[in-house]
Amino acid sequence: MASASTRENSGRVFNVVLIKPTHYDDQGYPIQWLRSAIPSNTLACMYGLAQDAARRQILGSDVELRLHTFDETNTRIRPKEIARMVREAGGDGMVCLVGVQSNQFPRAVDLARMFRAEGLQVGIGGFHVSGCLAMLPELPPEIREAQALGISIFAGESENHRFDGVLRDAFAHKLQPLYNYLDDLPGLEGEPLPILPRARVSRTMGKLSSLDFGRGCPYQCSFCTIINVQGRKSRFRNADDLERILRENQAQGVNRFFITDDNFARNAQWEQLFDRIIKLREEEGMFFGFTIQVDTLCHKIPNFIEKATRAGANRVFIGLENINPDNLIEAKKRQNKITEYRAMLQKWREHGAHTAAGYILGFPADTKESILRDIEIIKRELPLDILEFFFLTPLPGSEDHQRLLAKGVWMDPDLNKYDLNHRVTHHAKMSDAEWEDAYRSAWAAYYTDDHMKTVLRRSAVHGLRGIKSLRSKLLMFHIMIKYEGVHPLEGGALRLKFRKDRRPGMKLESPFVFYPRYAFKTLRNALGYWLTIRKFDRFMKEAVEAPDREAYTDRAVAPQSAEDFEDMALYHATTGGEAALARKKRDEAIRKGAAQKPADVIAPAAE
Incomplete structure (x- = not known):
């Protein structure tokens, strides 16, 4: 947990708990890691805005605005413990579930329901509620159900002191069911800046923040x-x-x-x-x-x-x-x-x-056939x-x-x-099974050992500074798909699962089933990680020590010539590609012709 406050030893405390929720995996467990891959910019923006509101003492000079940030992708959320923290500080505050995407909305509502059961005020904002309000003629059922639980909905952006209004309403225990600012997008110059506490940043791989x-x-x-x-x-x-x-x-x-x-x-x-x-x-x-x-x-x-x-x-x-x-x-x-x-x-x-x-x-x-064909074209012809x-x-x-x-x-x-x-x-064109198989096959087709070697060899040509970083990124993608079954952008280091956090409606597993399976899969994946790391280290070593390292070339990285446009599959595998190439040739001919015309001929057209 990361927290901040306006001053010490204040008489009254109002807690603002900012949470970026995750979403459930296919077995119903929140996708969480010891270290997650991608930081949340919305969490950074909201923390910056809340810090600014605290500095300006928007709730009064006698009220301490105490801030807490959580990113559920790398931190287990315990609503009862958070509620206890709020009660011990005087019992006043609100929980803001921020940056909630559509896939995270069910998890956000499940958390909100638990916080509401503890007597806390709760708001949800982010792309799901904002997108629905922007594009749909009426609120969808899941948002109406959230409002029925007493959850406040925030659509739009929180700059221009809009978050101040939410905090004041929460302080007065008069949160509105809906805050809708979609029709009034704020300017950003001079606004409070996005920032995450170092304690929060340290929970991302590579200590990566966002803005x-x-x-x-x-x-x-x-x-x-x-x-x-x-x-x-x-x-x-x-x-x-x-x-x-x-x-x-x-x-x-x-x-x-x-x-x-x-x-x-x-x-x-x-x-x-x-x-x-x-x-x-x-x-x-x-x-x-x-x-x-x-x-x-x-x-x-x-x-x-x-x-x-x-x-x-x-x-x-x-x-x-x-x-x-x-x-x-x-x-x-x-x-x-x-x-x-x-x-x-x-x-x-x-x-x-x-x-x-x-x-x-x-x-x-x-x-499926066209997808796999196009991936092979990319591997062969694009660097x-x-x-x-x-x-x-x-x-x-x-x-x-x-x-x-x-x-x-x-x-x-x-x-x-x-x-x-x-x-x-x-x-x-594709059945459900064919489409899903095409998706899995696409990952397998691109991240082959041979192509990973090629990508690393292309990188080694331009020096050794960046090849370790590239190797780590390729390794991350390979491991997440092969061993963890999640998209690499949702990945991280060391998967965490908690038996009692399973999605409501799914049966709570016996500890005699859950823990042995979790331990076995963690150890099995660790072995797979180790073997894959050794393999990628070998690929990198081969690329770095290759006698022709600086002279290496292939179709994708070679200087592009006019002849390339005539025999590259990128431009001839589809009718759209053929049409794109024809347009390029036509545009180049027009430019070439214009460049060869005397200035007094083309000047009137320019006017």
Whole structure:
């Protein structure tokens, strides 16, 4: 537990308990780890806002606002113990379940029910409730049921002193059933900054924290909830905000961050932000490492990749989504141009950054055969390090969900499955079993021993600094899928399970069954981990010690030539690929023709 308070020895205490919930695995146990992989940015944002409210003494100068943060992915939540803590401090406070995604909503309500039974006030906010309110004509049953339990619902963002109002209402024991701020998205400049206490950060692998520089996205992807919750007009923090949060984190020994902006390349202030980080690194000797998310055209922005890597962006997540343009058009992701994929990935690689890409399985044109064909094309022709697979999922808050719901199409009623790792609807071409098998087969097809060797050899060409980090990331993905059965983004180190925390409605297992099985699986997985670690260490050693290390090349990393466009399967495996290549040739011919025209001929057109 991490906590903070406004002052010591105050007469009255109001406890604010901030909890980021996890969700259940297929056996009904919360997915928890001794160390989790991904920090929660919403928890960081809410902690920053609560700290600011405490400093301003919004409940009065005689009231101590005492803060507690929990991330359930790495901390067991014990409602009775938390309630006892609140009672011992005077009995006043509220529990905020924050950043709740659709797959986490059932767990959040189960926790809220236990807190309500202890007499505590409870609120739930996050993408599920915000997405439902943004896209559905009425509240869905699960939100109405939560309100019937006395749980307050918060939709929208909490900046601009909105959280102050919630805290004041809770202090007066007058929480409203619904706080809806979706129609009034706040600016971010000068707002309290996201930060997590070091004690909380230490529970993530690599002591990784998170922050956001901007929110919103201008694109229209039909599977996306961000555009409907955070808006399609981007809002940003400024360079002074950035410097303050970096210095505050540096002061507590935290310097590695996951930047949660959906698309940092569309941040209008990206250059000022990178320049400020570069100044701190090069003039003051401060070190920072970042993982950022960008689109597939970021390399077209002059100096973007150069300054990103110079600032410390050593890992990049790219929404590749698919290599079939017909699928991209179906999802309204028209900004992705497959003819730019290779050049973009090569440029990140040349500047020393590792690349990871999201890849969605289950678009209308997909079959198991086409999926596996496309993965082999990616392995052979694109210099990508990590590929993350997801089921095409109609998330509440997305256009896809809104459309299927309006048509009465079946969608799985269990929100716990809406984690992108489970099939929750049917496919037009594949049976349910075929689609699920295609998903499992995709992971197996990409993360083969031979391809892992190839990825490490590609990395070793550009020096040894980053190969250990890449090896660790590849290892993590391989282990989570093979041994833990969870998506790597939900993974961590040493799985924790607690017998009495099983999902309500599922039978509580006998301790004589639960504990021996848990111990056996933990030991079996530990052996599997050890063998896999040894194998990956051997792969890395081979890559580093290869006599032709610096001269290694293959189809994906070789300089791209005009001939490549004629014989690469990426452009010829689908009719959409052929059409994309034809458009590229046409556009290049037009540009070439324009460049050859005299200035006085093209000037009138420019006017």
